[in-house]
Amino acid sequence: MSLTSGPGRVAVVANAADGWPPAARSSAVLSEIRGLRDLGFDPFELDLRAFVDRPADLDAVLDSVPTLWVRGGNTFVLASRLEQCGAGDAISSRVRGGSLVFAGYSAGACIAQTSLHGIELADDPAEVRIATGGEVTGNGLGLVDLAFVPHYRSILDDLGAGPSMVAGYERDNVPHVTLTDEQVYLVDSDRAERI
Known part of the structure; x- marks a missing residue:
């Protein structure tokens, strides 16, 4: 919480669950919102499906929240x-500019990477066409x-993907960090560390 300006508005993006059955997706969103509300935040869902061909509206929402x-x-x-x-660019530019905490x-951590190479060992790219009707991107x-x-x-x-991902990253000389379910990777200005 120290990177945010304290409990306040937070936009919750749950589109990584768009391939799930609607009831499961709704339950996941509710779980996130409840958890954040319990911490004192004012969360709401930012459903990216509603912003296709509406970049100005998306910009307005992103400009209205300190945390994603x-x-x-x-x-x-x-x-x-x-x-x-x-x-992507709208979020990245705000994070780099310091107006948005990510x-x-x-999947919400992995999307912060530059390349999604290696994640196919854990997440099935074939779900993209079914869930979004779009193309698979590796960015x-x-x-x-x-x-x-x-x-x-x-x-x-x-799937036991973790050790295979590590082996692939080591083979390809890709810098990587393993994260257990209790760990976070914190980036604050020039400081980056696994906690």
């Missing part, structure tokens, strides 16, 4: 949604110069 919370799901589905509404977990937001391996050695890594 991006939940997990499928990283490629999330990337497709960001591309469909042009949110926070997320699982993230470019907020960090490394790759994340989320849910490392966790029961949430039901």
Whole structure:
């Protein structure tokens, strides 16, 4: 919470769950909103599906919040949604400019990377066409110069993708950080650390 200006408005992006059944997606959104509200924030869902071909409206929403919370799901589905509404550059420029705090977990953390290479071991790119009707993109937001391996050695890594991702990143000399479900990767100005 120290990176935010304190509890206030926070936009919750749950589009990584767009490939889920509607009831499961709604439950996931509600869970995020409840958790953030319990911490004192004023959360609302920023559903990127509503902003396709509406960049000015998306800009207005992003300018009205200090914090963006991006939940997990499928990283490629999330990337497709960001591309469909042009949110990637809008979010990245605000984060770099210091007017927006970006926070997320699982797919929400992985989307901060420059490249999504390696994530296909955990998230199925084929879900993109079904969930969004769009194309698969291998581009993230470019907020960090490394790759994340989320849910490392966790029961949430039901495919056992973590060790394979690490092996691939090591083979390809890709800087990476493993994150257990209890860890975060914090970037604040020039400081970056796993906590």
